Amino acid sequence: MIDRESYEKRSGRDRFFRLLEEEMRLLIDPATGEMRRDWAEAIACVLCGARDEEELFRKGGLRFVRCRSCRLIYMNPRPSAEGLERLYACESAANDAWVDVLLSEAEEEFQTRDFSALLDEVQRLRPAGRLLDVGCSIGRLLALARGRGYDVLGIELGGRARTYAREHYGLPVLGEKLECADLASESFDAVALVEVLEHLPDPRRMLSEVRRILKPGGVLLAGVPNAGSLGVMVLHGEARTFNRNHLVYFGEGTLVRLLEQEGFRVVKAMTVVSLLDTVLNHFQMLDPFGVPRTDLLPQPLRQAVESPQGRARLEKLLHDLGLGYRLRAIAVREGQS
Numbered sequence: 324m325i326d327r328e329s330y331e332k333r334s335g336r337d338r339f340f341r342l343l344e345e346e347m348r349l350l351i352d353p354a355t356g357e358m359r360r361d362w363a364e365a366i367a368c369v370l371c372g373a374r375d376e377e378e379l380f381r382k383g384g385l386r387f388v389r390c391r392s393c394r395l396i397y398m399n400p401r402p403s404a405e406g407l408e409r410l411y412a413c414e415s416a417a418n419d420a421w422v423d424v425l426l427s428e429a430e431e432e433f434q435t436r437d438f439s440a441l442l443d444e445v446q447r448l449r450p451a452g453r454l455l456d457v458g459c460s461i462g463r464l465l466a467l468a469r470g471r472g473y474d475v476l477g478i479e480l481g482g483r484a485r486t487y488a489r490e491h492y493g494l495p496v497l498g499e500k501l502e503c504a505d506l507a508s509e510s511f512d513a514v515a516l517v518e519v520l521e522h523l524p525d526p527r528r529m530l531s532e533v534r535r536i537l538k539p540g541g542v543l544l545a546g547v548p549n550a551g552s553l554g555v556m557v558l559h560g561e562a563r564t565f566n567r568n569h570l571v572y573f574g575e576g577t578l579v580r581l582l583e584q585e586g587f588r589v590v591k592a593m594t595v596v597s598l599l600d601t602v603l604n605h606f607q608m609l610d611p612f613g614v615p616r617t618d619l620l621p622q623p624l625r626q627a628v629e630s631p632q633g634r635a636r637l638e639k640l641l642h643d644l645g646l647g648y649r650l651r652a653i654a655v656r657e658g659q660s
């Protein structure tokens with residue numbers, strides 16, 4: 324039987340997205356329904372520099388476009404540096420609620436599986452040494468890496484998450500931006516950037532700093548939401564990944580291109596989390612994020628997804644086809660200093 328409570332609800336994600344939507348209104352000028360002019364800037368594609376975009380959809384006053392040249396999806400206009408600063412200066416109930424999501428049993432189970440698989444890959448390439456997690460949040464990946472013998476360090480700007488990582492796991496975590504942390508060049512064997520790049524106005528700058536602190540041959544572990552997921556392809560603007568927190572939306576092709584441009588060789592790219600319930604609900608013209616149902620599906624599909632083996636097979640197939648909700652890449656820093 325399928326679980327009647329959706330992953331969204333079990334993990335507290337529904338509450339997080341509700342709060343985020345409320346906070347998104349800060350960015351919007353009530354007179355025009357669009358992003359406030361004084362907080363916004365129009366940009367060229369951050370991957371290829373072209374100014375040749377097609378509008379995909381608008382959502383809550385935000386406009387999402389795709390570059391015709393390299394296919395990167397991004398928000399345009401986006402909040403300017405000043406706008407972002409003002410936005411992040413506001414007490415964010417949503418960002419605090421995200422910590423609750425991470426602490427939920429559903430998310431703990433998922434993250435432990437996800438991070439363990441990623442660390443397996445890192446260990447194959449770099450079995451020991453110093454590992455930095457930029458945007459380490461509550462510290463789960465670091466704690467797992469420490470358990471495997473790595474000498475670990477975290478960076479986390481969110482106060483609530485940072486305190487948790489320090490107090491619960493006893494981890495060393497810095498509270499300043501990577502470029503301000505004064506870390507020595509070529510001093511790390513591995514760097515994790517999980518769910519970070521999509522938040523940044525300038526992901527290249529971050530990668531160039533990561534490249535600087537990694538030893539040649541060191542490993543980068545990057546994770547972003549997958550713009551080519553089944554969920555995004557079916558739900559378009561309804562997919563929750565399209566929100567004010569995410570400025571750039573990578574698919575496998577665009578993520579690999581970005582990493583290669585910044586001096587990394589991608590060893591492996593994979594996707595995880597099928598979010599099958601969300602898509603199945605949408606197929607039945609139900610609320611994608613509501614209670615999962617299967618009774619309105621055509622019989623063969625219903626049978627397939629109601630049997631645990633059928634569902635597991637389908638989920639594995641979706642991951643293998645690159646259709647999972649989250650995208651992970653393992654890459655090696657190329658070249659000499």
Ligand SMILES: [Zn+2]
Nearest residue numbers: 368371390393
């Ligand atoms: Zn482009």
